[in-house]
Amino acid sequence: MAIGSGLGAQIGIAPESVYGTYVAPTKFIEFTKESLVLQKTTAQSAGIAAGRLLPLSSRRVVTQRQGSGSLEMEVTTKAMGVLLQTLMGTTVTPVQQESTDAYLQAHLLIDTVGKSLTIQKGIPLTTGTVTRKNFVGCKIISAEFSCEVGGMLTAAFEIDSKDCEETSVLATASYPTMAPFHFMQMAVKTGTYGAEVARSGVRKMSLKIERPMAAERFYAGASGLKAEPISNDQVKVTGSLEMDYVDTILDDLHTSDAATSLLWEFVGAEIAPSYNERITFKIPAIRFDDAPPTVEGFDVVKPTLSFTGLYDGTNPVAIEYVSTDVTL
Numbered sequence: 632m633a634i635g636s637g638l639g640a641q642i643g644i645a646p647e648s649v650y651g652t653y654v655a656p657t658k659f660i661e662f663t664k665e666s667l668v669l670q671k672t673t674a675q676s677a678g679i680a681a682g683r684l685l686p687l688s689s690r691r692v693v694t695q696r697q698g699s700g701s702l703e704m705e706v707t708t709k710a711m712g713v714l715l716q717t718l719m720g721t722t723v724t725p726v727q728q729e730s731t732d733a734y735l736q737a738h739l740l741i742d743t744v745g746k747s748l749t750i751q752k753g754i755p756l757t758t759g760t761v762t763r764k765n766f767v768g769c770k771i772i773s774a775e776f777s778c779e780v781g782g783m784l785t786a787a788f789e790i791d792s793k794d795c796e797e798t799s800v801l802a803t804a805s806y807p808t809m810a811p812f813h814f815m816q817m818a819v820k821t822g823t824y825g826a827e828v829a830r831s832g833v834r835k836m837s838l839k840i841e842r843p844m845a846a847e848r849f850y851a852g853a854s855g856l857k858a859e860p861i862s863n864d865q866v867k868v869t870g871s872l873e874m875d876y877v878d879t880i881l882d883d884l885h886t887s888d889a890a891t892s893l894l895w896e897f898v899g900a901e902i903a904p905s906y907n908e909r910i911t912f913k914i915p916a917i918r919f920d921d922a923p924p925t926v927e928g929f930d931v932v933k934p935t936l937s938f939t940g941l942y943d944g945t946n947p948v949a950i951e952y953v954s955t956d957v958t959l
Contacts, residue, residue, distance in 0.1 A: 632758075632759035632760065633753075633755045633759050633760075633761045634755060634759065635755050635756060635757040635758055635759045636755060636757070637755070638755075639753075639755035639759065639761060640752075640753055640754060640755060640761075641659060641751075641752075641753035641761070641804040642659065642660045642662050642665060642702065642750065642751070642752055642753070643656025643657075643658065643659045643660070643750070643751040643753075643802050643804060644656055644657075644658050644659075644660060644713055644714070644748050644749065644750050644751075645657045645658070645713075645748065645749045646713055646716070646717070646746070646747075646748055646959070647747045647748060647749055647767070647768070650745070650747045650768050650793065650858075650859040651747070651767045651768035651793040651794065651856070651859070652767065653749050653765055653767050653796065653799050654749045655749075655799070655802055656749065656750075656751045656802045658710050658713055659710075659802075659804040659805060659806055660702065660704060660710070660714075661704060661705070661707065661806060662702055662703060662704045663703050663704055663705065663785075664701075664702075664703040665700060665701065665702050665703070665752065666700040666701050667698060667699070667700035667701075667702070667750065667752055667764070667766055667790060667792070667795075668698060668699065668700050669696065669697075669698050669764070669794075669795040670696070670697050670698060670699060671693050671695065671696050672693070672694050672695035672696075672855075673691055673692065673693055673694065674691070674692050674694050675690065675691045676690030676691070678690070693855065694855055695849055695855045695856075695857075696794050696795070696855055696856060697791070697792060697793060697794065697856070697857055698766045698769075698790075698791075698792030698793070698794065698795045699789075699790060699791055699792060700789075700790055700792075701787055701788060701789050701790060702750075702787070702788045702790065703785065703786070703787045703788075704785065704786055705783045705784065705785055705786075705811040705812075706776065706783070706784040706785065706786050706811065706812050706897075706910060707809045707810065707811050707812070708809045708810050708811075708812065708899050708900070708908040708954055709807045709808075709809035709954050709955065709956055710806075710807055710809060710956065711910075711952060711954075712725070712736050712952060712954075712956055712958075712959035713748070713959050714771070714774075714786075714788060715736065715738045715950055715952060716736075716738060716746065716959060717743065717746045717747070717748055717769075717770070717771045718738075718743075718771045718774050718788070718840065718842075718950075719738040719739060719740050719741070719743075719840075719949075719950060720739075720740065720741040720742050720743040720744075720746055721737070721738055721739040721740075721741050723736050723737065723738055723959060725954075725956055725957060725958065725959065728903070728906050728953070729903075729906075731902060731903035731904075731906050732902050732903060732955050733902040733903055733906035733907075733953055733954075733955065734953070734954060734955065734956055734957060735951065735952075735953050736951070736952040736953070736954075736956075736959070737949060737951055738949060738950040738951070738952065739947045739948075739949050740840075740866060740947050740948040740949065741947075742862055743770065743771070743842060743862070744859070744861065744862075746770070747768050747769055747770055747793075747859065748769040748770075748771075749765060749766070749767050749769065750765075750766045750769045750790065750792070751763055751764070751765050751766070751799070751801070751802060752764045752765075752766065753801055753804070761801055762797070763797060763799070763800070763801040764795050764796075764797055765795065765796050765797065765798075765799050766790070766792040766794075766795050767792065767793055767794055767795070767796065768792055768793025768794065768857075768859065769790050769791070769792045769793075770790070770791045770792075770842075770844065770846075770859070770860050771788050771789065771790060771842070772789050772790070772791050772841070772842050772843075772844055772846070772860075773788075773789040773839065773840065773841040773842060774786060774787065774788045774789070774839070774840050775787045775837060775838070775839040775840075776837065776838045776839075776912070777835070777836070777837040777838075778812075778813070778814055778817055778835065778836060778837075778897075779814065779834060779835035779836075779873070780814055780834050780835065781814055782813065782814055783811045783812065783813050783814075784811065784812040784813060784814075784817070784897055784910070791844065791846045791860055793856055793857055793859075794856050810899065810900070810908075812897035812899060812908075812910055813897075816897040816898050816899055817833075817836075817895075817896070817897055818894075818895075818896045818897075818898070819833045819836055819872065819893075819894075819895055819896075820893070820894040820895075820896070821880075821881065821884075821891045821892060821893055821894075821917075822891060822892060823892060824892040824915050824916075824943065824945075824946055825892075827892055827893070827894040830874075830880065830881065831877045831878065832874040832875040832876070832877035832878070833872055833873070833874045834873050834874055834875065834933070835871075835872070835873040836870065836871070836872050836873070836895060837870050837871050838868070838869075838870040838895060838912055838914075838940075839867075839868070839869050839870060840866065840867075840868055840948075841866065841867040841868075841869075842862065842866055843862065843863055843864035843865075843866075843867070844860035844861060844862055844863060845860055845861050845862075845863040846860040848860065848861070866948075868914060868939065868940025868941075868948060869937070869938065869939055869940065870914075870917075870937070870938055870940070871935055871936060871937045871938070872935070872936045872938070873933065873934075873935045873936075874933065874934065874935075874936070875931050875932070875933055876924050876931070876932035876933065876934055881919065881922065881936055882922050882924055882934070882936075884918075884919050884922075885919035885920075885921070885922035885936065888918055888919075889918070890916040890917065890918050890941065890943070891916070891917060892913075892914065892915050892916060892917075892943070893912075893913075893914040893917045893938070893940070894911065894912070894913055894914075895911070895912040895914075896909065896910070896911040896912070897909065897910050897911075902953070902954075902955060906953060907953065908953060908954055908955075909951070909952070909953040910950065910951070910952050910953075911949075911950070911951040911952075912949075912950055913946075913948065913949040913950070913951065914940040914948055915941075915942065915943040915945070915946035915947070915948065916940070916941040916942065916943040917938040917939065917940050917941065918938060918939055918941060919936050919937070919938045920937050920938060920939055921935075921936070921937045922934055922935075922936040922937075923935075
């Protein structure tokens with residue numbers, strides 16, 4: 632029996648080969664918060680019958696089903712590949728680095744058609760019995776990564792789901808040995824793509840990738856369930872930097888509206904000589920939208936610089952992930 636509270640909860644995931652078709656979870660996510668729920672659309676008959684004061688219970692019907700919600704977690708040194716692949720779209724096979732235990736995953740930003748997940752949520756009753764809800768056809772429609780002074784690198788994934796079923800059995804959770812990425816490992820670099828230089832004074836950074844989709848594709852003959860969402864707008868990449876006003880390098884970029892490459896990196900423990908656990912976010916061109924260095928009192932000036940990520944015409948937005956994961 633599990634603990635009869637959130638301490639006994641679990642989240643398992645598996646990539647689907649066919650959108651909306653259940654696949655038994657093979658990886659289990661250490662999460663901090665989730666809000667995945669079934670959403671049903673109902674219709675109630677409005678027929679008039681002499682003397683009837685209330686609608687008939689038997690005349691209420693469910694016309695559509697879908698699911699949505701979020702997963703919040705710390706970004707860890709293992710087991711992140713499936714989520715990153717579903718967000719970014721590229722089919723990734725980890726590449727062994729020389730003859731070491733380090734494997735590189737290069738997640739490039741492309742269309743996410745065909746990339747969906749089964750997400751199984753285990754929810755404990757107070758008795759310790761764990762109920763299950765299996766969300767199928769899960770598409771990641773946005774992800775926000777953030778890290779600040781003294782904190783962990785965190786991620787919040789927004790999910791759109793085709794349906795939720797409760798018949799498939801609860802998988803037994805198991806977790807690899809891993810560690811979180813955190814502020815001590817963080818570097819923020821800007822400059823020419825491939826030769827970025829570390830910036831001083833950064834106290835917090837966040838990065839959001841939004842994937843607009845047509846997610847209301849309900850058609851006749853589909854039992855009230857949606858077809859796979861498809862991209863219906865350009866990807867939006869935005870973020871912000873909170874920093875002490877130690878120099879004017881980024882402020883000058885705001886003034887000129889010039890582009891710069893952004894590299895946000897976390898380097899963890901050594902796996903083998905020359906190879907460390909690592910996650911790197913590469914945005915080939917950003918332009919600052921707002922960077923007000925304002926004086927608000929006696930304290931150090933602390934501007935927040937917001938930016939938009941753009942395409943430089945050559946290099947894709949990418950997330951590189953180096954771990955000991957041989958497979959996603």
